[in-house]
Amino acid sequence: MEVSSRYVVTKAHIDGAPKESDFELKSESISLLLDSGSNDVIVKNLFVSIDPYQLNRMKSQSSSQIYSTLAAAINPGEAIDAYGVAKVLVSGNPEFQKDDLVVGFITWGDYSVIKPGAMLRKLDPMGFPLSHHVGILGFSGLTAYVGFFEVCKPKKGEKVFVSAASGSVGNLVGQYAKLFGCYVVGSAGSTEKVQILKEKLGFDDAFNYKEESDLKATLRRYFPDGIDIYFDNVGAEMQEAAIANMNVFGRVAVCGVISEYTDSGRKATPDMIDIVYRRIKIQGFLVTDFLNVYADFISTTCDHLRAGKMHTLEDISTGVESIPSSLIGLFSGHNIGKKMVQLAYSPIDIEV
Amino acid sequence: MEVSSRYVVTKAHIDGAPKESDFELKSESISLLLDSGSNDVIVKNLFVSIDPYQLNRMKSQSSSQIYSTLAAAINPGEAIDAYGVAKVLVSGNPEFQKDDLVVGFITWGDYSVIKPGAMLRKLDPMGFPLSHHVGILGFSGLTAYVGFFEVCKPKKGEKVFVSAASGSVGNLVGQYAKLFGCYVVGSAGSTEKVQILKEKLGFDDAFNYKEESDLKATLRRYFPDGIDIYFDNVGAEMQEAAIANMNVFGRVAVCGVISEYTDSGRKATPDMIDIVYRRIKIQGFLVTDFLNVYADFISTTCDHLRAGKMHTLEDISTGVESIPSSLIGLFSGHNIGKKMVQLAYSPIDIEV
Incomplete structure (x- = not known):
């Protein structure tokens, strides 16, 4: 069985303000049958984060690209990794099972094939909307x-x-x-x-x-x-x-x-x-550099949210085709709060 | 009994590179008889430090002048305080006695009248030249x-x-x-x-x-x-x-x-x-902000000096009249090492 996955790529390096013509949508077929011995995890992307730092990765050169995976170059034509929430379709990795919700680095596309070693973990939504796990709890x-x-x-x-x-x-x-x-x-x-x-x-x-x-x-x-x-x-x-x-x-x-x-x-x-x-x-x-503080952060923030002491500001577009304009909009202040793109239209897809 | 003291002042605020004509030597008579009840200490200045930061204090305005005594404005026509070593001539302060060597904030002049509360303490030269107490040990x-x-x-x-x-x-x-x-x-x-x-x-x-x-x-x-x-x-x-x-x-x-x-x-x-x-x-x-580290600093540095592991670079001019050119020279790199001015010519004056 195969699914067709659309994903966003850059056509060339981007050195000024990004514009629609800098991006294109590609499409690929992803087999949902893993090769035997594969540790890949194939997920349906639900929400992906749209962040200003991604633009730095699209530049032709940045003197800091070697210093962090957050700065790693995005090569034209290649899938772009981004923080997000997804649902496991097939797993060759014993850590994950079909239908698990996961959070971590997925791609700006409909589906992602996650290789072993990528930053990905199982997500317990704890009663919060999935979008919160991309923004305030992400x-x-x-x-x-x-x-x-x-x-x-x-x-x-x-x-x-x-x-x-x-x-x-x-x-x-x-x-x-x-x-x-x-x-x-x-x-x-x-x-x-x-x-x-x-x-x-x-x-x-x-x-x-x-x-x-x-x-x-x-x-x-x-x-x-x-x-x-x-x-x-x-x-x-x-x-x-x-x-x-x-x-x-x-x-x-x-x-x-x-x-x-x-x-x-x-x-x-x-x-x-x-x-x-x-x-x-x-x-x-x-x-x-501060992942050690993660547990503290989650418990404090969930407490504040449950007590109604913190509020979320989310700015959600839908569909993979809205990713480029979502990124572009960050640089002219179009977003109010956390910008993200929802990639599953049917409520069933994102039912927890 | 009185002494005549020459001291350096600025004629006006200095906003660019300093030049000789920005300064003048003034002279005053200082009585060596203190009023009864006075806590002043009158000292013969021996060495004064010449530091680049003094120029910032001479500017017509600096947004940081309120944040540190090291940034406090120097008013044209007034005596200029600077770090240095001196010898007590007369003391109305029970902490100091005649002939004590002292280190702290004195003035760019032959003599200083030190008011209570100024940063001044007794100096034990520990066998090192007095100039070291202005530079490497200062x-x-x-x-x-x-x-x-x-x-x-x-x-x-x-x-x-x-x-x-x-x-x-x-x-x-x-x-x-x-x-x-x-x-x-x-x-x-x-x-x-x-x-x-x-x-x-x-x-x-x-x-x-x-x-x-x-x-x-x-x-x-x-x-x-x-x-x-x-x-x-x-x-x-x-x-x-x-x-x-x-x-x-x-x-x-x-x-x-x-x-x-x-x-x-x-x-x-x-x-x-x-x-x-x-x-x-x-x-x-x-x-x-780090005076708490002073004792550590002194013991470590004296040990290094005695063991021949650290070397001093001192650049010493003599006489109050050389103070302006000494300061000016800092901004064109004339000095090699610690710039200071020696204010007592006779070896007896600075005999320990």
Whole structure:
């Protein structure tokens, strides 16, 4: 028996902002009969994550591609791996059985053939929608959790600024920070997003950066007593402005620098004299270095969700053909919250 | 009884590179009879430290002047405090007696009147020349020690790059790193300095940055296996080049950014994408936050000096009138090692 699987590939390396014509849909037949001795697992993809970092992997060269699987080059014409939730159809791996739900690295396509050694584990949905396991209970949530608690090492009452605050990670950082007892301000790119941050997610304040001409002055207004923690998702001028408003012993967690992904000439020039005198720490991090915190993260976050103390922001498109536009939209701020694509239309496919 | 004391002041704020005409020598009479009840200590200054950071204090405005006494503004016309060694002439403070040697914050002048609460303590020279207590056993040494061990947290065998490596702090960082078991390369601004680093101080290698047109390529050549620790004394392009050559989990200790002090438009634009994927940490620090390490530092460094394992590089001018040119020279690399000015000509004045 065979299934026909459509999957997204890039046609060539992408060095600026991505556009529809950079991608194409390919199709392949996947046999559901495994060769004897095969340890492959064939899964039906249910939800896949759409993340800005994927664009870095599509570039013709990145000096950091050797440093992490999250940075590993995506070769034109080849299937693209991404975090997601799937259902096992056939398994040659004793760890997995038919109909198991799994989470981990699958592909931007209808089906995935998972080789032994890939990051994949059985998923117990614990009563939460599957989409939550891609977003708030997935790598986005873990990134926010470890970035805030492990990298920023917050203290109660500290002043926290989050950029791209309605994005997949930013909205959760703000929520964790509020629950922890910090004062939190977020920046986002529309009035609607600002409203969501303040009214739905409980940020102390938020602003639309597109309406501000002098970000240093803006942040001085929102943080008259200075910023202790800046959770950086955007880089460039926003980082400079945040550092200019930082308090002594301030910390910058560099999670992503989305404004620099599509324009390699755009860079932050933080004031190093401020960094010395204020003893500021700027630290880049990747979620994959903190998998040891996973159990903590899951129990804390599930508790918050069940108690109604955290809210999810999910932005779900459907169908493999919507993957390219979903990725493209990230770079013009189309998404509100966690962007993902649902790949199974029938409720039966995703019935738990 | 009175003494006449000459001291250096700035005529106005200094916003670019300093020049002789920015300074003037003033003179005042200091009475050696203290008012009854006064807790002042009047000292004869013997050696004062000449450090690049002083220029930041002379600027018309620095956004970080409120964050540290090391950044506190120097007002035109007023005496300038600096680290140094002195001898007590008169003391209204029960902690100090006539003829005590002291070390701490004195002034750029012949004599200082030290108010209660100033950072000053009795000095036991322990058999070392007094100049050593301004340099290798003073704040320069402590800065190198805490910057390397506490901020960079080195591991044996790691690859260390030091800029301004023949400067007051850099030369000691390189020596500590070698003694600790690291591979150390330094950059400096002349053939003579490079030779000293390699032949006298035992650096594994060194180069003259003025002879290099592509610093990224230069560092790739000196560090084919990448840099684990960059001790940054200069900022700007050198910092960018070091970060571009950094290994995963690399650390940048930002001690100073001398190339940016005289040109506020000159800034480092480190690649934040590299910082994320390589999980690089950039940390500014000030020596004054690590005074708890002082005793460790002194015992370790004295042991190394007595065992002949560390070497001093001192660059000493004489007389209060040489203070301006000594400071000015720092910004064109005139000094080799620790720059200081000796203020007592007669050997008797500085007899211990």
